[in-house]
Amino acid sequence: MRKVWAIAKLTLRGAMRSRVAPLLFGLLVAVIVGLPLTIRGDGTLSGEVQILVRYTLGLAMLILSLAALWAGCASVSLEWQSKKLQLVATKPLHPFELWLGKWLGLVLLNAVLLAVAGSVTAALLRWRLREPLADPARRGELLADILVARRPLAPEPVDVDAAALARLEQARGLGRLPPDVSPGAAFEAFRQALRTEAFSVAPGGARSWRYPQPGPLDPGHPLSLRFRFSCSTPGPVRVAGAWVVRRGDADVRVDTNAVATTPHVLHVPLRDLPQEGALTVEYRNTDSEAVTVLFSPDDGLETLARAGSFGPNYARGLLLLFGQLALLAALGITAGSLFSMPVAAFVSGFVLLMIQMAGDLASLTARPITLVSHHGDALIGPRAAVFFQWVFRLLGSVASPLQVPDALGRLTTGILVSWAETGRVLLTHGLIYPILLAGLAAWIMRRREMALAG
Amino acid sequence: MKPEAHETPPVLRVENAGKVFRDFWRRPRIRAVQDLSFEVRPGEVFGLLGPNGSGKSTTLKMIVGLLRPTEGRLHVLGAPPTDVSRKARIGYLPEDSYLYPYLTCEETLDFFGSLFRLPRAERRARTAQLLDMIGLRHARRRPVGEFSKGMARRIGLAQALINDPDLIILDEPTSGLDPLGCRQVKDLILTLARRGKAVLLSSHLLADIEDVCDRIAILFNGRLQAIGSIRDLLEERDRPRVTLPAVTPEQLRAILAALKAQLGREPELDYPRRNLERFFLETVARAMNQDTEPSGAAPSEGVAPYLDGPPHA
Numbered sequence: 093m094r095k096v097w098a099i100a101k102l103t104l105r106g107a108m109r110s111r112v113a114p115l116l117f118g119l120l121v122a123v124i125v126g127l128p129l130t131i132r133g134d135g136t137l138s139g140e141v142q143i144l145v146r147y148t149l150g151l152a153m154l155i156l157s158l159a160a161l162w163a164g165c166a167s168v169s170l171e172w173q174s175k176k177l178q179l180v181a182t183k184p185l186h187p188f189e190l191w192l193g194k195w196l197g198l199v200l201l202n203a204v205l206l207a208v209a210g211s212v213t214a215a216l217l218r219w220r221l222r223e224p225l226a227d228p229a230r231r232g233e234l235l236a237d238i239l240v241a242r243r244p245l246a247p248e249p250v251d252v253d254a255a256a257l258a259r260l261e262q263a264r265g266l267g268r269l270p271p272d273v274s275p276g277a278a279f280e281a282f283r284q285a286l287r288t289e290a291f292s293v294a295p296g297g298a299r300s301w302r303y304p305q306p307g308p309l310d311p312g313h314p315l316s317l318r319f320r321f322s323c324s325t326p327g328p329v330r331v332a333g334a335w336v337v338r339r340g341d342a343d344v345r346v347d348t349n350a351v352a353t354t355p356h357v358l359h360v361p362l363r364d365l366p367q368e369g370a371l372t373v374e375y376r377n378t379d380s381e382a383v384t385v386l387f388s389p390d391d392g393l394e395t396l397a398r399a400g401s402f403g404p405n406y407a408r409g410l411l412l413l414f415g416q417l418a419l420l421a422a423l424g425i426t427a428g429s430l431f432s433m434p435v436a437a438f439v440s441g442f443v444l445l446m447i448q449m450a451g452d453l454a455s456l457t458a459r460p461i462t463l464v465s466h467h468g469d470a471l472i473g474p475r476a477a478v479f480f481q482w483v484f485r486l487l488g489s490v491a492s493p494l495q496v497p498d499a500l501g502r503l504t505t506g507i508l509v510s511w512a513e514t515g516r517v518l519l520t521h522g523l524i525y526p527i528l529l530a531g532l533a534a535w536i537m538r539r540r541e542m543a544l545a546g
Numbered sequence: 547m548k549p550e551a552h553e554t555p556p557v558l559r560v561e562n563a564g565k566v567f568r569d570f571w572r573r574p575r576i577r578a579v580q581d582l583s584f585e586v587r588p589g590e591v592f593g594l595l596g597p598n599g600s601g602k603s604t605t606l607k608m609i610v611g612l613l614r615p616t617e618g619r620l621h622v623l624g625a626p627p628t629d630v631s632r633k634a635r636i637g638y639l640p641e642d643s644y645l646y647p648y649l650t651c652e653e654t655l656d657f658f659g660s661l662f663r664l665p666r667a668e669r670r671a672r673t674a675q676l677l678d679m680i681g682l683r684h685a686r687r688r689p690v691g692e693f694s695k696g697m698a699r700r701i702g703l704a705q706a707l708i709n710d711p712d713l714i715i716l717d718e719p720t721s722g723l724d725p726l727g728c729r730q731v732k733d734l735i736l737t738l739a740r741r742g743k744a745v746l747l748s749s750h751l752l753a754d755i756e757d758v759c760d761r762i763a764i765l766f767n768g769r770l771q772a773i774g775s776i777r778d779l780l781e782e783r784d785r786p787r788v789t790l791p792a793v794t795p796e797q798l799r800a801i802l803a804a805l806k807a808q809l810g811r812e813p814e815l816d817y818p819r820r821n822l823e824r825f826f827l828e829t830v831a832r833a834m835n836q837d838t839e840p841s842g843a844a845p846s847e848g849v850a851p852y853l854d855g856p857p858h859a
């Protein structure tokens with residue numbers, strides 16, 4: 093450990109004395125203080141908060157990410173190219189210890205810089221919310237809807253597959269399926285149509301969403317309903333309706349007269365509802381005109397329960413970002429141990445892109461890969477198709493544990509970043525993957541002749 | 547040469563070692579070392595001599611594990627050169643002092659000391675002693691990046707000794723050093739050898755090699771051309787030299803006459819000169835007594851005490 097710490101200290105000294113760290117520090121503070129002054133928001137207090145957290149902290153994070161990756165690549169490969177590692181390699185130091193020391197140094201540096209960025213942002217936020225600057229009513233709204241940690245309730249899944257299959261069979265039986273549409277495509281189309289139907293409310297009708305296990309709900313805080321709808325009359329018209337939240341045999345009704353297509357938040361007090369049982373949220377279309385209300389199947393309605401205050405959530409969000417930086421540094425150091433400088437930067441950037449695309453890769457691997465020319469001929473044979481499917485599946489399974497919740501997005505919409513998610517990210521990004529990367533780097537470095545030029 | 551040296555097992559054994567540098571496509575490009583064999587024992591100073599590009603540095607790098615031999619075998623302290631644990635007993639001064647320019651003199655030695663897991667107090671003590679020895683105590687807070695070539699070389703030498711190694715490998719230890727520094731390094735090498743350390747050094751400064759080495763090997767084009775003890779290689783047994791104490795001209799005339807009578811011909815007569823090294827050292831020593839604040843290397847305080855303890859068992 094003394095050896096690892098010696099390398100870490102060396103790395104930190106290098107960062108400080110080559111003026112990289114002070115420069116980054118200055119840049120971060122300049123961005124965080126300067127950006128909110130130059131971006132013109134929508135003039136609202138919540139808009140300002142969004143700019144501060146999402147864009148300012150987001151830009152700071154981008155700077156830190158690039159710095160972590162670049163510094164990681166440079167820390168080994170440049171020292172190797174300038175032969176400094178030749179002398180270090182003749183000391184009783186295992187390559188694993190060298191890697192660990194470099195990583196520890198960079199991680200500490202990133203932790204400090206991220207903490208600075210986080211605290212400056214938090215201080216600005218606090219200052220902006222002070223009484224004379226912020227209108228108390230707006231401030232209250234902000235505290236209820238954005239500067240809070242809320243947990244989205246998981247609705248009962250809507251299963252439309254059986255119904256879609258039935259419709260497909262019916263259409264087939266009636267001979268109404270066009271010959272050039274494949275059964276798969278037709279099934280998908282029916283599914284989409286049914287899903288849309290499941291989120292629409294006819295004039296005078298009602299639609300309800302059930303939450304079988306809403307988890308603990310704090311009766312002292314209201315339930316938030318975030319919703320957005322479009323309607324059969326085009327444009328931003330007002331539509332009268334009512335939301336009814338039911339639990340056990342009690343319910344709370346809130347009437348609304350909301351404008352279509354814009355997002356809304358409604359706070360429903362939970363005081364008078366029982367503490368047990370499934371929760372149902374119902375929308376009643378009470379408009380006097382005959383309009384149909386359509387909620388988007390994906391994000392038309394979110395039911396959120398308060399799970400904590402903003403401060404701890406913000407801290408967890410920063411931890412999540414920190415985990416990502418730790419992985420970037422690890423990726424950089426390993427790339428830098430395998431390749432010389434520009435190649436290392438390119439390779440690690442490529443790997444990062446693959447991780448970002450892991451979701452797409454996973455969906456690609458469901459069936460063998462097919463590449464079709466625009467004449468409809470297959471460009472690769474069936475064996476190659478299966479081969480690529482496996483390659484993508486492998487890449488997908490390596491990269492998918494690295495998918496991370498969008499911390500800044502959540503912080504600006506008042507959504508909870510849970511300890512479980514934070515812990516998982518710290519475990520994968522801050523421990524497991526770095527150790528794997530360190531092992532890879534050490535294995536290669538042991539096999540390398542250090543005195544050969546890059 | 548120490549008589550007991552032959553009885554102890556060698557610290558370093560090189561057996562038919564060879565190194566071929568290959569290009570990117572693994573085609574052999576340069577044959578830097580061929581069929582090289584030698585041994586170094588405790589207490590011995592072994593010199594590698596040869597013109598530029600003859601394979602000296604390559605040989606030393608194979609010994610410290612920076613390069614892998616393509617032929618033959620090396621045993622360093624009884625293990626292959628890549629063995630990490632043996633490296634704790636080796637000190638290496640590379641051909642160029644590859645130091646971290648942003649570290650100060652003191653931090654550099656402390657850093658390398660930590661790589662040997664020396665406790666902090668021990669690192670402090672050794673660093674202070676080494677800085678006195680290399681005459682850079684007054685510059686201990688300066689970053690080594692701004693050091694002159696010779697000053698950096700001195701730090702390089704100090705880092706090679708921070709772990710009190712049993713096998714010391716020095717690639718051109720005197721390059722860039724002033725005559726005073728050279729003399730100190732040579733004295734240091736002799737002190738280390740007296741304590742039972744094995745020293746392997748390379749140089750093309752023949753005078754240096756001659757002053758300190760017990761045995762030498764001469765390389766040319768990667769091949770061993772000659773190997774043996776300095777005395778065996780250089781001594782001309784058929785031309786003895788007699789050194790006289792101070793004599794009067796009459797005594798000298800009488801001695802020469804006696805010699806001529808004995809040999810049947812006139813013997814050669816010349817007077818030894820002080821060599822330039824000694825003259826330089828004396829001049830500088832005089833100047834040092836007058837000047838107080840050095841900007842370069844200061845006079846050495848002698849070999850670091852921890853390196854000059856009782857000889858090893």
Ligand SMILES: Nc1ncnc2c1ncn2[C@@H]1O[C@H](COP(=O)(O)OP(=O)(O)OP(=O)(O)O)[C@@H](O)[C@H]1O
Pocket residue numbers: 543544545567576577578596597598599600601602603604605641750
């Ligand atoms: N990394 C390398 N790649 C390719 N060739 C190399 C490499 N290192 C050394 N060589 C070659 O090996 C040969 C021996 O080089 P080496 O550095 O051992 O010589 P040297 O005896 O130390 O010379 P000098 O007195 O100049 O220090 C040279 O021809 C050199 O060009």
Ligand SMILES: [Mg+2]
Pocket residue numbers: 602603604641717
């Ligand atoms: Mg050399």
